[in-house]
Amino acid sequence: MQSSLSLTELAKSILEDAQTLDSFLSSHNLPQPSFAADGVKDFPVGTEHADIHVIRHRLIDATKELRDLVVGPKDTIKWMIMNVRSHPGSQPTCYFPLQGRPGCSEGGSISLAELARTTGLTELDVARFVRRTAINHIFVEPTPGHVAHTATLPAGAKVVDLGGALGHISLGIAEKFEDLEFVVEDQDPLMEQACRLISSYPDRIAKRVKFLPHDFFQPQPAEARAADAYIMRYILHDWSDTYAKEILKNIFEVMREDSRLIIADAVMPPAGVLPKCQEEVLRSFDVSMLAQLNSQERTLEMWKGLIEKSGGGRWKITGIVSPPKGESITILEVKSS
Ligand SMILES: C[S@@+](CC[C@H](N)C(=O)[O-])C[C@H]1O[C@@H](n2cnc3c(N)ncnc32)[C@H](O)[C@@H]1O
Incomplete structure (x- = not known):
């Protein structure tokens, strides 16, 4: 809706709403919102205070409107495109x-x-x-x-490593990053071997990595719900789209709005882009996936389609980290759109 308020009137309404929120926070002994690393991650008022959230949303809209008006229509579009692109x-x-x-x-x-x-x-x-x-x-x-x-990359984040085998990848990451906790999910028969491997690591690492027997075609168990991140390394290329969709649906169902899924797998380039010796390795993987498992290595377009279809359009590939020279693994980051 177009605002009929002047800049000063808009700024005054922003001030009034900000003051209302401030006094609510102080009268309820709640912390001020902040981007400090130890600050709260979400606006610190529960959804039961619906009236406060009405004011908060009005404030979000009004601050954006004031900013956009001051930037001006042409630069608003130009900056939006440049920022999204970068x-x-x-x-x-x-x-x-x-x-x-x-x-x-x-x-x-x-x-x-x-x-x-x-x-x-x-x-x-x-x-x-x-x-x-x-x-x-x-x-x-x-x-x-x-x-x-800042508070936007939280310490103590929980990561679920789906089809994580004995936990070697989670253990390697846990060794480097002391603030992360891991749930390694794989099939029941691997449990004993995985627990042996995990407990062979120093306690500072082993205590943050837990093996959880689970079949990823079944709904995710409580311990793996609402984690900060989910990893699937060399999992989906083993499965044709029909099965890959089932695996993904079970994960998307338990992801929070701000969780991310990290897929580490091959992304097939168009023919002729890579040096022949590298392309040959990828195409051989692809054909052996077909021969052994009726599955495939996927192009970026295929990955996008698979994610879109499995998540009802809600989840999108938001980041791609290309493999270092000589490696075949690409990192795809999937987040809610
Ligand atoms: C190619 S390995 C990848 C292992 C590990 N993520 C890595 O990058 O080295 C595939 C893994 O998926 C696991 N897996 C296969 N079917 C599964 C299922 N239905 N539920 C859970 N894990 C499964 C296998 O046991 C195996 O550890």
Whole structure:
């Protein structure tokens, strides 16, 4: 709806609503919203206070309207397109948990040079990605050349590794990132071997990795619901679309609005793009998937179609990290659209 208010009138209505929210928070002893790393992740008022949420939504709309009016119609569209276009390019930084990384201080910050060293990117590119995502409050730069988390990359996040075999991938990640907890799901007969492998690791790692026997064609159990992230590494290429859809539906059903699914699998390039020796490996995988399992390696278009159909259009591929030279694995990030 078009606003008939002047900029000052709009700003006054914003001030009034902000004051109402502030006094509600202080009278109910609730914290102020913040992007500090130890801040609350959601607006700290429960849905039972419907009247407060009416004001909150009005405030969200009015602040956007004021901003858009000040930016102006032409630049609003131009900036929106430019920002959306650059966003996927910054996705790799979302895979950069900082805590537990060599060189990360107790306060949780790390120099861009050290972050570049431990991610294998150039310092220039790390700085570009970090500063792009900092605009959206994912990171902050507390001092020039140093980066730290905000509340948007939570510590203690829970990750479910579906078809995680004995837990080798989860154990490897848990070793690097001390703040993550893992549920490794795989078939019952692997339980004994998996528990043996997990308990052979130092306690600081083993205590954060739990094996859970589960058939991923069945609905997800309570321990695996509403996790922060779900990983499927080399799972879906074993299954034709009919079965892959069933597996995905069971995961989408238990994902939170802000959970993400990380698919690590091959993405088939168009013919002739890769050097022949690399393309041959991928095409051989594809044909052996067909011969052994009636399944396939998928192109990006096929992955998009599979995700869309399994999730009723609600889930989309929002990030793609291409494989390092010589590797066949691509990382696809799937989030709610
Ligand atoms: C190709 S392996 C991938 C293992 C591991 N994610 C990795 O990247 O090394 C496929 C895994 O899926 C598991 N799996 C197959 N069918 C399953 C099912 N119905 N429920 C749970 N796990 C299953 C297998 O036991 C196996 O560990």
